[in-house]
Amino acid sequence: MGRYSEHDVEHYERPRRRTRPRTKDRPTYDDAVDGLVVTVDRGRFTLLIDGRTVMAMKARPLGRKGVVVGDRVRVVGDVTGADGSLARIVEVQERTSTLRRTADDDDPVERVIVANVTQLVVVTALADPEPRPRWIDRALVAAYDGGMAPLLCLSKADLEDPETLLSTYRSLGVPWEVTRRDADRTIVGLDALHERLRGETSVLIGHSGVGKSTLVNALVPDARRETGHVNAVTGQGRHTSTSALMLPLEGGDGWIIDTPGIRSFGLAHVQPEHLIEAFPDLDEMTEDCPRGCTHAEDEPECGLDVAVADGEADPERVSSFRRLLAARSISDY
Numbered sequence: 001m002g003r004y005s006e007h008d009v010e011h012y013e014r015p016r017r018r019t020r021p022r023t024k025d026r027p028t029y030d031d032a033v034d035g036l037v038v039t040v041d042r043g044r045f046t047l048l049i050d051g052r053t054v055m056a057m058k059a060r061p062l063g064r065k066g067v068v069v070g071d072r073v074r075v076v077g078d079v080t081g082a083d084g085s086l087a088r089i090v091e092v093q094e095r096t097s098t099l100r101r102t103a104d105d106d107d108p109v110e111r112v113i114v115a116n117v118t119q120l121v122v123v124t125a126l127a128d129p130e131p132r133p134r135w136i137d138r139a140l141v142a143a144y145d146g147g148m149a150p151l152l153c154l155s156k157a158d159l160e161d162p163e164t165l166l167s168t169y170r171s172l173g174v175p176w177e178v179t180r181r182d183a184d185r186t187i188v189g190l191d192a193l194h195e196r197l198r199g200e201t202s203v204l205i206g207h208s209g210v211g212k213s214t215l216v217n218a219l220v221p222d223a224r225r226e227t228g229h230v231n232a233v234t235g236q237g238r239h240t241s242t243s244a245l246m247l248p249l250e251g252g253d254g255w256i257i258d259t260p261g262i263r264s265f266g267l268a269h270v271q272p273e274h275l276i277e278a279f280p281d282l283d284e285m286t287e288d289c290p291r292g293c294t295h296a297e298d299e300p301e302c303g304l305d306v307a308v309a310d311g312e313a314d315p316e317r318v319s320s321f322r323r324l325l326a327a328r329s330i331s332d333y
């Protein structure tokens with residue numbers, strides 16, 4: 001079953017047995033209030049409702065529909081957040097973006113792990129551990145396809161110059177920030193990173209050891225206190241949690257979602273014609289492509305090649321786009 005129990009995450013809906021007409025007898029929830037899912041733990045949801053922390057469970061009408069961190073939900077029942085209280089989630093609002101984790105042998109479904117994120121922060125150390133460009137490419141595809149803006153965050157610049165890695169992403173126009181540790185052990189580059197996170201809901205992804213926790217603790221100074229609060233309610237802490245956790249950015253203007261242990265994304269569903277929409281200048285050049293053209297390197301009459309030959313497209317940008325296209329089907333953790 002993998003890391004997530006089936007109650008926590010999105011399922012492909014099975015046809016439901018219907019014992020009575022759909023439109024009749026359906027409860028309406030006029031008294032429901034709005035909540036934000038900040039963490040999920042074994043079928044229990046921690047919500048924020050008007051600034052209060054409220055524990056909730058899914059109400060029966062939701063069936064097997066997934067509820068994930070970042071979801072905006074409608075809630076009924078005891079929404080006071082009092083000790084021992086448990087509210088009920090009756091509705092999940094439409095999602096503006098989704099990040100899916102990869103399918104694997106244990107679980108063949110690409111499940112949504114977070115929703116409504118505006119920015120995917122790809123945290124990569126420049127050394128120790130070594131960067132994995134193909135993994136970065138896959139993360140970028142997840143961002144473009146899932147409706148999130150990507151941000152490259154290159155850490156540990158005190159160990160290695162960022163230029164080589166940056167040159168790979170420049171022609172794609174991916175925004176980036178660099179951080180490093182100073183001789184006095186303070187992290188340099190946090191202000192600029194903080195600026196990028198302001199007003200956004202950002203999910204941070206990265207391999208173990210890249211410095212993600214270091215960044216989160218610096219950007220959310222009361223992360224410990226906050227998680228202490230969650231602890232008291234759920235008995236689970238950030239470092240033992242098996243779920244993503246949403247934290248308010250310092251200053252209150254933005255959210256950070258930390259994803260302990262989540263390193264890979266499901267891209268099997270990604271369609272080439274969707275990916276190219278993230279690059280409007282290239283998309284425009286594919287208007288005369290043969291029907292069904294994937295715009296990959298081996299396509300015989302792709303408009304991208306015509307545009308490069310005519311000097312209308314930057315060959316580096318085209319080949320970078322094609323590298324991303326190919327990264328869909330390469331697994332690299």
Ligand SMILES: Nc1nc2c(ncn2[C@@H]2O[C@H](COP(=O)(O)OP(=O)(O)OP(=O)(O)O)[C@@H](O)[C@H]2O)c(=O)[nH]1
Nearest residue numbers: 155156157179180181207208209210211212213214
């Ligand atoms: N040289 C250098 N080391 C750093 C920097 N940032 C963090 N580290 C160190 O890298 C190690 C890993 O940092 P963490 O913040 O624990 O990394 P993480 O990505 O959260 O790793 P997990 O907790 O395993 O997921 C720690 O020893 C940090 O002190 C940096 O900018 N430069």
Ligand SMILES: [Zn+2]
Nearest residue numbers: 289293295302
């Ligand atoms: Zn094409």
